[in-house]
Amino acid sequence: MGEFDLITRLFAPIADPESALGLQDDAACYTPPAHHDLIISTDALVSGVHFPENAPADMVAARLVGTNVSDLAAKGARPVGCVLTLCVGPQWDSSYLEAFAAALKTHLDSHGLPLWGGDTVSGPTALVSLTVHGVVPRGEMLTRKGAGPEQDVYVTGTIGDGFLGLKEVQALDTDERAALTSAYQAYAAPTPPLNFAQHLRALASCCMDVSDGLAADLDHLCAASGVAMDIALADLPLSEAADAYLGAGGSWQDLLSGGDDYQLIFCAAPAARDDLAVLAQNCDVRLTRIGMSKSAQSGPCRADFIDPDGQSLEIELRGFRHF
Amino acid sequence: MGEFDLITRLFAPIADPESALGLQDDAACYTPPAHHDLIISTDALVSGVHFPENAPADMVAARLVGTNVSDLAAKGARPVGCVLTLCVGPQWDSSYLEAFAAALKTHLDSHGLPLWGGDTVSGPTALVSLTVHGVVPRGEMLTRKGAGPEQDVYVTGTIGDGFLGLKEVQALDTDERAALTSAYQAYAAPTPPLNFAQHLRALASCCMDVSDGLAADLDHLCAASGVAMDIALADLPLSEAADAYLGAGGSWQDLLSGGDDYQLIFCAAPAARDDLAVLAQNCDVRLTRIGMSKSAQSGPCRADFIDPDGQSLEIELRGFRHF
Numbered sequence: 001m002g003e004f005d006l007i008t009r010l011f012a013p014i015a016d017p018e019s020a021l022g023l024q025d026d027a028a029c030y031t032p033p034a035h036h037d038l039i040i041s042t043d044a045l046v047s048g049v050h051f052p053e054n055a056p057a058d059m060v061a062a063r064l065v066g067t068n069v070s071d072l073a074a075k076g077a078r079p080v081g082c083v084l085t086l087c088v089g090p091q092w093d094s095s096y097l098e099a100f101a102a103a104l105k106t107h108l109d110s111h112g113l114p115l116w117g118g119d120t121v122s123g124p125t126a127l128v129s130l131t132v133h134g135v136v137p138r139g140e141m142l143t144r145k146g147a148g149p150e151q152d153v154y155v156t157g158t159i160g161d162g163f164l165g166l167k168e169v170q171a172l173d174t175d176e177r178a179a180l181t182s183a184y185q186a187y188a189a190p191t192p193p194l195n196f197a198q199h200l201r202a203l204a205s206c207c208m209d210v211s212d213g214l215a216a217d218l219d220h221l222c223a224a225s226g227v228a229m230d231i232a233l234a235d236l237p238l239s240e241a242a243d244a245y246l247g248a249g250g251s252w253q254d255l256l257s258g259g260d261d262y263q264l265i266f267c268a269a270p271a272a273r274d275d276l277a278v279l280a281q282n283c284d285v286r287l288t289r290i291g292m293s294k295s296a297q298s299g300p301c302r303a304d305f306i307d308p309d310g311q312s313l314e315i316e317l318r319g320f321r322h323f
Numbered sequence: 324m325g326e327f328d329l330i331t332r333l334f335a336p337i338a339d340p341e342s343a344l345g346l347q348d349d350a351a352c353y354t355p356p357a358h359h360d361l362i363i364s365t366d367a368l369v370s371g372v373h374f375p376e377n378a379p380a381d382m383v384a385a386r387l388v389g390t391n392v393s394d395l396a397a398k399g400a401r402p403v404g405c406v407l408t409l410c411v412g413p414q415w416d417s418s419y420l421e422a423f424a425a426a427l428k429t430h431l432d433s434h435g436l437p438l439w440g441g442d443t444v445s446g447p448t449a450l451v452s453l454t455v456h457g458v459v460p461r462g463e464m465l466t467r468k469g470a471g472p473e474q475d476v477y478v479t480g481t482i483g484d485g486f487l488g489l490k491e492v493q494a495l496d497t498d499e500r501a502a503l504t505s506a507y508q509a510y511a512a513p514t515p516p517l518n519f520a521q522h523l524r525a526l527a528s529c530c531m532d533v534s535d536g537l538a539a540d541l542d543h544l545c546a547a548s549g550v551a552m553d554i555a556l557a558d559l560p561l562s563e564a565a566d567a568y569l570g571a572g573g574s575w576q577d578l579l580s581g582g583d584d585y586q587l588i589f590c591a592a593p594a595a596r597d598d599l600a601v602l603a604q605n606c607d608v609r610l611t612r613i614g615m616s617k618s619a620q621s622g623p624c625r626a627d628f629i630d631p632d633g634q635s636l637e638i639e640l641r642g643f644r645h646f
Contacts, residue, residue: 038352049445
């Protein structure tokens with residue numbers, strides 16, 4: 001399948017009927033709503049780095065959409081459109097590309113994210129990238145800045161499943177993946193709480209997504225907001241898989257620094273507790289209060305993980321580095 | 324240099340002070356002007372495919388910006404911002420990356436294109452991609468559609484230098500590139516006529532950029548607009564290098580299908596000739612009328628290249644395909 005075939009046969013049918021101009025032009029055209037800011041983010045996935053070289057097409061598409069949508073969720077943004085960069089690797093034949101395009105449509109649709117356009121090239125290694133666009137009412141974007149002391153710290157979903165899912169993916173071959181666990185699903189198809197996030201703009205003082213690991217990302221939030229945090233280890237939301245991992249001698253270190261969670265962490269005033277509980281229920285999101293922010297005057301802007309004995313956990317590798 | 328160092332040391336200093344949030348957050352934020360459409364395009368360059376593996380950092384940055392800005396020019400758009408995807412290959416060490424970031428700033432600045440954000444990853448092959456954003460007054464975007472019969476066909480700059488420049492790049496090693504020709508410059512640092520293009524919205528009926536070769540791209544314009552074209556070979560604007568190439572037995576075929584020109588082709592009513600001449604002069608753009616559009620009722624929607632004897636030139640490979 002050549003470049004133009006690929007665009008005409010696979011991508012034009014899944015592109016946005018209005019903005020994409022049938023993928024027949026040099027650019028897409030989008031009319032932004034009045035009195036809104038545009039939120040822009042981009043995330044790339046490299047074969048053999050961000051997904052296994054033999055990953056099924058659905059996993060590549062789901063992770064591509066999930067990781068990118070996670071950044072829009074972190075800003076409280078409503079998705080409006082995206083463009084795809086597809087670098088086709090030597091092993092991606094026609095049937096693989098067909099499966100990829102179909103899965104891409106499924107996952108974009110599930111988040112209401114239209115495909116505006118893109119670029120297809122080929123190279124020795126497969127790489128996929130999205131640039132995603134969202135909108136927020138002007139001036140209302142959530143940022144990492146804004147937490148004060150004495151605020152509640154929250155996390156959505158569960159923590160550590162991205163790490164455990166990656167372990168599963170690395171350990172299993174394709175046939176064995178029939179027995180999928182929730183951890184595998186969390187890695188293979190992250191589903192950031194996008195709807196929930198759009199209502200969060202009115203309630204949270206700061207927000208970001210957990211992509212590099214809870215420990216590193218809470219530190220980022222602390223640094224940006226100029227606060228410290230006490231996080232209660234016993235309160236961290238874990239899946240059955242993560243519970244079992246700890247029970248079998250696995251370390252907190254792994255769950256807190258493994259990355260790939262694509263959940264949200266944010267702060268909010270204690271007065272918002274009831275509203276947040278209702279919102280989480282309405283959006284079918286698991287929401288957990290895991291600690292409190294505090295003034296950083298007496299120490300560094302970082303999160304301390306406190307065990308039930310009141311001891312602070314030492315975490316060595318605080319988060320994933322791409323290189 | 325790790326991922327966070329790279330962002331903090333090299334890219335944060337060249338990022339847009341307002342929209343990029345210091346590259347310290349999950350996304351960029353841009354406030355679009357009222358009553359405008361947003362134009363979005365993306366173009367990726369792969370090492371060994373779109374630039375030589377040993378290309379100097381300045382060539383990579385210049386080609387990345389030039390090819391992307393060319394799409395904004397094709398739409399008559401004013402650039403407002405871009406995001407970068409940088410996949411660092413094994414040979415791109417710290418000093419190469421420093422040179423790349425510096426060159427990127429130079430070339431973005433020359434087009435007034437702020438850097439909003441991006442993503443840095445590493446992989447076995449270097450790849451760079453931009454997603455560029457521009458604005459046009461609502462509903463005024465130039466498209467490939469819109470040419471009627473009996474309109475003038477124009478091209479900016481000269482044709483075939485991208486092809487000749489690539490030949491030079493492939494033939495020469497780094498030391499020998501001291502003797503740069505205009506063709507080498509056209510390949511290494513394309514400079515689309517962006518200012519000119521923004522004034523073209525009022526004068527042209529359709530427009531696109533020449534990236535795949537003049538023959539293929541005129542065909543695209545014909546197909547989108549539902550017209551045919553007669554193009555006079557003798558009127559095509561050539562550089563001294565291209566003249567010399569033809570004089571030495573080189574073929575029109577190569578110059579018309581080699582790609583990488585990043586000039587504009589467009590149609591306009593004959594009544595616009597004087598205005599276009601003044602505009603070209605004001606913008607210091609070489610502008611050449613190369614033929615006329617005609618009804619396609621009697622034949623295919625394509626461009627015919629007519630030689631001085633009135634014969635139609637056969638062109639076999641009509642344009643570059645990425646794979």
